[in-house]
Amino acid sequence: MARLNIALGQRSYDIDVEAGALDDVATHIAPWAKRGRSLWVTDSTVARHHWPRIAAQLESAGIAAELHVVPAGEASKSWAELARLTDWLLGAGIERSDTIFALGGGMIGDLTGFAASIVKRGCDFVQVPTTLLAQVDSSVGGKTAINTAAGKNLVGAFHQPRFVLIDPQVLATLPPREMRAGYAEVVKYGLIDDAPFFDWCEAHGADVLAGEPQVLDHAIVTSVAAKARIVGEDERETKDRRALLNLGHTFGHALEADTGFGERLLHGEAVGVGMVLALRYSARRGLCDLADAERVAAHFGACAMPVTLHDAGVTADGAALVDHMRHDKKMAGGTLPFLLARGIGQTFVCHDVDLADVAQFLDEQHRQAR
Structure with missing residues (x-):
């Protein structure tokens, strides 16, 4: 395993790169599963490939898991999906001490991170990137955004994750x-x-x-x-x-x-x-x-x-x-x-x-x- 750190004072966080990390995901994310619960956001493709085993691990570890699935594709980085996601988080009774988990590629990380930056005036989130682009770029650095008719990533916020968990083995499912x-x-x-x-x-x-x-x-x-x-x-x-x-x-x-x-x-x-x-x-x-x-x-x-x-x-x-x-x-x-x-x-x-x-x-x- 390689552990790297983004040195940003109080906003510093670790990035763990470990092959097979998702086979022990409950252990890795336990520090951020406050109140024994976890709120997850993913897309329809990633949910099919990875959610069943993650859900089973969380259940075995006694961590309650709730999942919100958005349609796969860049089109979901939108006002409409942001509204649906924030409504879901509020309906789930999210508290400011809760952590949101972004499981997916750059679209999921951007959408989830932006929602985390605004819901309840800011909640923690953790990145679990599942594409090569997200693992080497978009999951690290705190840029979050959605696209608008005027252009790409024009509405967003800097909101650093609390932790990034990178498992290179998940890339085997990528086209x-x-x-x-x-x-x-x-x-x-x-x-x-x-x-x-x-x-x-x-x-x-x-x-x-x-x-x-x-x-x-x-x-x-x-x-x-x-x-x-x-x-x-x-x-x-x-x-x-x-x-x-x-x-x-x-x-x-x-x-x-x-x-x-x-x-x-x-x-x-x-x-x-x-x-x-x-x-x-x-x-x-x-x-x-x-x-x-x-x-x-x-x-x-x-x-x-x-x-x-x-x-x-x-x-x-x-x-x-x-x-x-x-x-x-x-x-x-x-x-x-x-x-x-x-x-x-x-x-x-x-x-x-x-x-x-x-x-x-x-x-x-x-x-x-x-």
Whole structure:
């Protein structure tokens, strides 16, 4: 088992990475099962795969369990599902001392965390992530949100979990496409500030996607440690440090908006294409060699992941995609910071990007893909 810690003073918490942890979940979550009860939130797919054995363990341990199931898919990160969840929590008689358990991928963690931040003016919650993307990224760091018609994650709160329990073995139930989408967030940590880790990904990415236990554990622990370090330095993204975690997201969120925030383009797939675009745009500005961008594209392509706007099913022109970017929550004073790179492992925040130039670049990308 690996135990990592997010050092945030009174909001500090541990992240345990342990293969087979869900086979002893009652022991792991017992400190947060106040009053001998536990309130769980999951989606319809995860409930089918994992809830029966979790429920049986909790019952054997004398911990009463109540479950709320939301429809699987990004569409459930919505006002409607947030209302249903908060109504359920209040109907269950939740008290401020109770803990809510989020069992699922990024959508469940975001939705549950946001509900925990507002119900009774704030309750504790624990993350039990079941997708690779959630295990290496969204379950750690305290960002919670829902999507709205205006864009992705525009309504939410910083609300740190009390504990994160990561069991790599649950990833065996993931479809290959979901594993690949999560893997994009693994690669991101190498591109931010750890070039040797990107080298490692090039050598071992296929084994990660195949679920080879030791390799998968290393990918998860390295990614979580990187995020814990960055979040500990800049919890609420008030400095440029935590913003580095958004590499690929400004482009990626625009691609998601164009494709409807759904199954057509998964979040991790959008981020992967977004990272390729960020490096290609960096090369266009003379910040890095185009060879660096093409190296990243080649790695994602070798992993059967989309790397171009065409691959992503995006048909909108540059002006329309930039219009989506204008709704980005990071927009300030009419300026949108971009994550660019001086090379692999050398990401930085750029505050002087001309959105008209970005639109022209995206149109060029469309033409080159034809």
